[in-house]
Amino acid sequence: QRRFVLADRPTMRAPRATDFRLEEAPMPEPKAGEVLVRTVFLSLDPYMRGRISQVKSYARGVEPGETMVGEAAGEVIQSRAEGFQPGDLVRGHIGWQTHAAVPAAQLRRIAPDGFPLSYHLGVLGMPGRTAYFALLDVGQPKAGETVLVSAASGAVGQLVGQIASLKGARAVGIAGGPAKVAYCREIGFADAFDYKGLDDDALVAAVARTCPAGVDVYFDNVGGVIHDAAMANLNLGGRVIICGTISGYNRLEQQDTGRRHLRTLLVKRARIQGFLVSDYAAREAEFEADMPKWLKDGSIRYREDIVDGFEKTPEAFAGLLEGKNFGKLVVRAGAD
Numbered sequence: 001q002r003r004f005v006l007a008d009r010p011t012m013r014a015p016r017a018t019d020f021r022l023e024e025a026p027m028p029e030p031k032a033g034e035v036l037v038r039t040v041f042l043s044l045d046p047y048m049r050g051r052i053s054q055v056k057s058y059a060r061g062v063e064p065g066e067t068m069v070g071e072a073a074g075e076v077i078q079s080r081a082e083g084f085q086p087g088d089l090v091r092g093h094i095g096w097q098t099h100a101a102v103p104a105a106q107l108r109r110i111a112p113d114g115f116p117l118s119y120h121l122g123v124l125g126m127p128g129r130t131a132y133f134a135l136l137d138v139g140q141p142k143a144g145e146t147v148l149v150s151a152a153s154g155a156v157g158q159l160v161g162q163i164a165s166l167k168g169a170r171a172v173g174i175a176g177g178p179a180k181v182a183y184c185r186e187i188g189f190a191d192a193f194d195y196k197g198l199d200d201d202a203l204v205a206a207v208a209r210t211c212p213a214g215v216d217v218y219f220d221n222v223g224g225v226i227h228d229a230a231m232a233n234l235n236l237g238g239r240v241i242i243c244g245t246i247s248g249y250n251r252l253e254q255q256d257t258g259r260r261h262l263r264t265l266l267v268k269r270a271r272i273q274g275f276l277v278s279d280y281a282a283r284e285a286e287f288e289a290d291m292p293k294w295l296k297d298g299s300i301r302y303r304e305d306i307v308d309g310f311e312k313t314p315e316a317f318a319g320l321l322e323g324k325n326f327g328k329l330v331v332r333a334g335a336d
Ligand code: NDP
Pocket: 045, 046, 047, 126, 127, 130, 151, 152, 153, 154, 155, 156, 157, 174, 175, 176, 177, 180, 221, 222, 242, 243, 244, 245, 246, 247, 248, 275, 276, 277, 278, 320, 321, 322, 323, 324, 325, 326, 327, 328, 329
């Protein structure tokens, strides 16, 4: 069994591969009620940056020396729990390890559905539910409205744009670099632009140019100056969803001093709301009724960025905070 533990806590800096240490241990023995899982795909997600900081959040952090947390999909190779058999496919919070003995209650079985296993960590998993519930429940886009989304080619963003289009809204994406912008257009965003190299005024102008009727829903994945540019173009009755603030994740120790835009909210009678996917656990059936169907009939397309090799996990994670991933980032840790 191999695993990555947190070696060093990155404080006020970007994470590096060397912040994690590879350790080898004997194969874990499942206790009664546990199953032994072999990891096939590991999900790498921006929230993990918060877990390795000391800043208080909605979840407990990882201490140096502890196994890094994260969701994974894999295969049951030994079971001491009712309802699980060797060969079953499962997902759960297994952490950055090649094998783990996990209490059955913490695992979800993945029924064979013809989709790649990795999809259950993305479009059919947590990022998919995030895009779906944050946009539809908080954003409530109407036909003809403009939905602006940042980190638009990423795991969540690419789905937000496509769901908005399905609902008859006009989706506009903001992404880093021409290839990501081209991808947004390809999957049905009405327009998209590259934010790299634009100063504050140019950002405001780029939003105005791509959203000529103004912004009705801003799906914020990044915060910072892109947030300011979206707010400057907000329409009357606008809805702003704070899904993520990745542009500040390497500075979480600093006071959260983003501009408040109070006057914009007042004048536009707009609403700004934070979102957390785990609040929607009781409503998963709604998502399950739509997303697999949309994927099957081609109304939703999905791009993954698969990194091969368990040992590349820390490096791939560091890349996520620099926009090196193109689509949902997953690591193939073992044969699928
Ligand atoms: P992505 O697949 O979008 O990957 C992250 C992307 O963020 C990068 O590829 C990069 O894209 C962009 N990025 C990185 N640094 C910056 C920066 N400094 N400024 C602007 N953009 C940056 O990740 P996810 O789709 O998984 O997550 C997107 C957001 O949603 C994150 O903020 C995440 O924390 C949040 N989230 C929130 C959830 C919730 O329940 N609230 C649940 C799931 C995700 P580019 O090259 O385009 O800049």
